[in-house]
Amino acid sequence: MSQFFYNQRENLVNDAIEGAIIASPWNNLARLETDPAIRIVVRQDLDKSRVAVISGGGAGHEPAHVGFVGKGMLTAAVCGDLFASPSVDAVLTAIVAVTGEAGCLLIVKNYTGDRLNFGLAAEKARRMGYKVEMVIVGDDISLPDNKHPRGIAGTILIHKVAGYFAENGSNLDTVTREANLAMARVFSLGVALSSCHLPADPEDGVRHHPGKAELGMGIHGEPGANVVDTQNSREVVRLMVEKIAAALPAGGRLMLMLNNLGGVSVTEMAILTHELAASTLAARTDWLIGPASLVSALDMKGFSITAMVMEESIEKALLAEVRTSGWLPLVSLRSPQTMPCTLQSARVDFTPSENTQVRQIVETVTATLSDLESCLNALDAKVGDGDTGSTFAAGAREIDRLLKEHQLPLDQLETLCGLIGERLTVVMGGSSGVLMSIFFTAAGQAIHDGKSIVSALQAGLAQMKFYGGADLGDRTLIDALQPALDALAQNPGNLDAAYRAAQAGADATSLATKANAGRASYLNSDSLAGNMDPGAHAVAMVFKALADQ
Numbered sequence: 001m002s003q004f005f006y007n008q009r010e011n012l013v014n015d016a017i018e019g020a021i022i023a024s025p026w027n028n029l030a031r032l033e034t035d036p037a038i039r040i041v042v043r044q045d046l047d048k049s050r051v052a053v054i055s056g057g058g059a060g061h062e063p064a065h066v067g068f069v070g071k072g073m074l075t076a077a078v079c080g081d082l083f084a085s086p087s088v089d090a091v092l093t094a095i096v097a098v099t100g101e102a103g104c105l106l107i108v109k110n111y112t113g114d115r116l117n118f119g120l121a122a123e124k125a126r127r128m129g130y131k132v133e134m135v136i137v138g139d140d141i142s143l144p145d146n147k148h149p150r151g152i153a154g155t156i157l158i159h160k161v162a163g164y165f166a167e168n169g170s171n172l173d174t175v176t177r178e179a180n181l182a183m184a185r186v187f188s189l190g191v192a193l194s195s196c197h198l199p200a201d202p203e204d205g206v207r208h209h210p211g212k213a214e215l216g217m218g219i220h221g222e223p224g225a226n227v228v229d230t231q232n233s234r235e236v237v238r239l240m241v242e243k244i245a246a247a248l249p250a251g252g253r254l255m256l257m258l259n260n261l262g263g264v265s266v267t268e269m270a271i272l273t274h275e276l277a278a279s280t281l282a283a284r285t286d287w288l289i290g291p292a293s294l295v296s297a298l299d300m301k302g303f304s305i306t307a308m309v310m311e312e313s314i315e316k317a318l319l320a321e322v323r324t325s326g327w328l329p330l331v332s333l334r335s336p337q338t339m340p341c342t343l344q345s346a347r348v349d350f351t352p353s354e355n356t357q358v359r360q361i362v363e364t365v366t367a368t369l370s371d372l373e374s375c376l377n378a379l380d381a382k383v384g385d386g387d388t389g390s391t392f393a394a395g396a397r398e399i400d401r402l403l404k405e406h407q408l409p410l411d412q413l414e415t416l417c418g419l420i421g422e423r424l425t426v427v428m429g430g431s432s433g434v435l436m437s438i439f440f441t442a443a444g445q446a447i448h449d450g451k452s453i454v455s456a457l458q459a460g461l462a463q464m465k466f467y468g469g470a471d472l473g474d475r476t477l478i479d480a481l482q483p484a485l486d487a488l489a490q491n492p493g494n495l496d497a498a499y500r501a502a503q504a505g506a507d508a509t510s511l512a513t514k515a516n517a518g519r520a521s522y523l524n525s526d527s528l529a530g531n532m533d534p535g536a537h538a539v540a541m542v543f544k545a546l547a548d549q
Helices: 009-023 088-098 112-127 155-167 172-183 233-247 266-277 312-319 356-371 373-383 388-404 413-427 430-448 453-468 478-490 495-511 534-548
Strands: 029-031 039-043 052-059 076-082 104-109 132-137 186-194 213-215 226-228 254-260 285-292 301-309
Touching: 009 029, 009 039, 009 052, 009 076, 039 088, 052 088, 052 155, 076 088, 088 104, 088 112, 104 112, 104 155, 104 172, 112 132, 132 155, 132 172, 155 172, 155 312, 172 312, 186 233, 213 233, 233 266, 233 301, 254 266, 266 285, 266 301, 356 373, 356 388, 356 534, 373 388, 373 534, 388 413, 388 430, 388 534, 413 430, 413 453, 430 453, 453 478, 478 495, 478 534, 495 534
Parallel strands: 052 076, 052 104, 104 132, 254 285
Antiparallel strands: 029 039, 039 076, 186 213, 186 301, 213 226, 254 301
């Protein structure tokens, strides 16, 4: 089954181009009106008195190349089919359409099809009287002995340098020279956990190595130079940085670019940015581009790192503003910033104290919730996101840590409840932590107001229901907690009665076919029937443990 949203396969690239033109922030792009088989995107503010900068290649690398057409970068992009070079006719048409007396520069990635098609088009254009130069980009360092290194993500840096000099009126010789100088200073390396899907191809055509990564990936899904035995972000970045550092000249300040090959989540890219900023290259790095998809490979689960050695003209070119949708401004590579924060007024002031009976209750509750982690996660996986056990266990372990370190006011119950509420909202994730914090915070206030323990816990439950929006019968932990507290109110001290009431409430949740709160509320009846709510089960087991102690 295809992994793509698209209409007809034959219209895929055309549709993508039109979408990119529509979304251009400056409304400055147009598709050249020519043969339908030829796909050329040009600047609407074309000025033939300046050197034209043309690039292109196969589709599937978006935002390259259309995303870099605009003031300060490319004059035109020539688009082929997916991972296929545009035809000679298409390239020649682009040259003729945008080139004036100043001439044009072709920026070509070092692949055979691109070199041949762009090269022949250049020869034909010269024969027609046009001034044409070509820069071939080969920034991939994965195969150091290869005479023809591939052009990968570093290509867009050459677009930027050439575009800057062309925009500022430099002649063709200068634009070409600066592009070549920039090319000699760019070093890139890619890595991926799997190759990309292709439209209409089955998923089993994707190459992957469980627990490993391919180092030296290209931008067409071709195999990497070697397979490394790790997916650890720090280790992978370290390996890549070592190889890039070995290829770099000894001196010079750097710009680093972190490029998403298409299938890496925003979260992962942020982690990789963190690792890159902590790498051995960081000390000589002034600027960062990304993380972002700049030259992708459809949905390849991978990324690339590019290092560019700075010098004054290159830095000035890279920092200049452009009007293209794909380019990102450089940011200075810096350490994460922190800001002092004190919340003394919101913190619970307390003095640790001892109470043997309360200590035993806290030990029982925290041990029970910790031991239930796997069971609750398994229950939650059937109706939610599978983390209820881990969430409750995190809160329990924090309170147990404070207990073992004698950092709880065990003999001041109102303060103890307030402190537990404060800690749970910090260490428990999601809504569960907030709800339990509300429960204990409100209970502590009720004790302060003179209510009994059970009445205070019922007051905490009432506030939890008010803020959380759930009630008895909504298939949540309330279905076990409310009957248990009601049983204690009617039979003070009878923990066995409380457990039986809680268990009956928990059992009822497995019969419910509709949830009105939490993630389970988005599931249909077939998914809920027969599955006990994990929060309700946790409450029942806590009361059982208390009754058995």
